[in-house]
Amino acid sequence: MRTDNLKESKVYIIGSGIAGLASAVYLIKDANISGRNIHILEKDLIAGGATDGSGNPEQGYVVRGGRMHEMHYECYWELLSHIPSLENPNISVRDESYEFNERFVSNAQARLLKDGKKLDVSSYGLSFEQQMDFIKLTYVTEKSLGDKRIEDWFDQAFFDTKFWYIWSTMFAFQKWSSLVVMRRYMKRFMHLVDGLPKLGGVMRTKYNQYDSVIKPMKKYLEEKGVKFEMGKEVVDIDFNLSSDKKTATLIYLKDKTEILLSKNDFLFFTNGSITESTDNGSWNTPAKLKGVEESGSWKLWQKIAKKDHSFGNPNPFCQNIDLQKWYSFTATMKDNTFLDYMENFSGNVDGTGGLVTITDSNWLMSIVIARQPHFPTQPSDVKIFWGYGLYPDRKGNYIDKSMAECTGEEILEELYYHLKIQDIMKPITQAGKVNCIPVSMPFVDSLFMPYNIGDRPNVIPEGSTNFAFLGQFAQAPKDCVFTVEYSVRTAQMAVYGLFNTNKEVHPMYESTHNPKYLLEALIAISR
Secondary structure (H helix, E strand, O other), X not given: OEOOOOOOOOEEEXXXXXXXXXXXXXXXXXXXXXXXXXXXXEOOOOOEOOOOOEEEOOOEEEOOOOOOEOOOOHHHHHHHXXXXXXOOOOOEHHHHHHHHHXXXXXXXXXXXXXXXXXXXXXXXXXXXXXXXXXXXXXXXOHHHHOOOEXXXXXXXXXXXXXHHHHHHHHHOOOOOOEHHHHHHHXXXXXXXXXXXXXXXXXXXXXXXXXXXXXXXXXXXXXXXXXXXXXXXXXXXXXXXXXOOOEEEXXXXXXXXXXXXXXXXXXXXXXXXXXXOOOEEOOOOOOOOOOOHHHOOHHHHHHHHHOOXXXXXXXXXXXXXXXXXXXXXXXXXXXXXXXXXXXXXXXXXXXXXXXXXXXXXXXXXXXXXXXXXXXXXXXXOOOEEEEEEEOOOOOEOOOOOOEHHHOXXXXXXXXXXXXXOOHHHXXXXXXXXXXXXXXXXXXXXXXXXXXXXXXXXXEOOOOOEOOEEEEOOOOEOOOOOOOOHHHHHHHHHHHHHHHEOOOOOOOOOOOHHHOHHHHHHHHHHHHO
16 A cells, blocks of 8 residues: 555546446545546547447437346445436435335346246245255355356256246356356345345346446546546556566557556556447347457456466456357337336336346347336337347247347347237337347356456555556455446455555445345245
């Protein structure tokens, strides 16, 4: 931790996802760094990273994914308590979100479907042996598990249980995902296990997360003087590496410019990205699958990882795209028919149902109908919903193509087939009142890939004097990746670790320490 006078220090943050933005907030609020001395370098032309949302009613809206929240995101909600809402600057984004979730409580009535009908989810369907495997996993050490996969721990029948359908689609786990990560989720979200079939305890923001979280954070930071330098891709970083110290000294940009770091300057790097190299298709064209070569953060991390072993190993997270990818889609409809049908069918008004998973879909397709409007600019006669498929390389049950090969129109036809509403939706399609944009996401499950200790670098590598890693691929003990909480926690760890703030990282909520939640979870898995 540096204790010298850092009032005029410049801080360069690579990546404008929520980890980078949170770092900037903490630097200003807790480290007393002037906003005008903070530079956020972003290779894209829009901030937000994976916390995104874009489009319009004519060309169609796109949300590549959505982060679910819950009450015990200690770092995240505290951060948002300092950010004024865009719609009402007199209240915070946190309070706006709390009020929204008091009105629209998750209580899914159609969590799993088969043959177009709702499945009874009152029982998880776990055998006694599977229940014991579940319990044993919470008591072994992470170190003992190494890079094992989930399928190395549970029997094959486990992956046909209702528990697995609910669990895997809610969090996007695959059976080849990291067992260590599965264990963390089981411990971290023990208090939600009883309510998972109805998505009890799941919270969301008022609009998509770009409009509800990123835009107000960006406005807050810009008003503090933070400089957002968009279209600035970092391609390399020089370090002064000695036996006991590691200091970032020079930043190389793709446009051939360089940034020299003085002795009082700092660098934060969001290493890796789950939304790198994504591609949007259209109503008439499938999305294209890209890879590492089209990425920025993965290539940069690979380059600097070769310079010191403490900078981690990105390869387990980016070299198995076929095991990491899935495809999402966003439908935009100038018609109420689909949402009206789903409300009558499910018993959920929009914003209360959450994830609906079609268990007999070859693609294992799920959809979410958020509270409308999901965008502040969304007209009242336009409705949207989001969906994804965990197995995009399999051929559809109706469409004789893999999901990866499908256009937006074909993906909706497959969905209508499973819901048995092809006849209902045909006139809407023929009238041109629907659009659907598929998105290929080659790295979206990369954070779940099996890995070994050290592959994720520590937020502040040992000996670092001015350098920190941020986000999903930095190591935050105990907490769960694929959550905004994890990203914000790494931001706190970076700022509070490198600066003398007299602040401590918020302790993680550990529901396994509460006998009430342990008992409820045991009862739930045995039903």
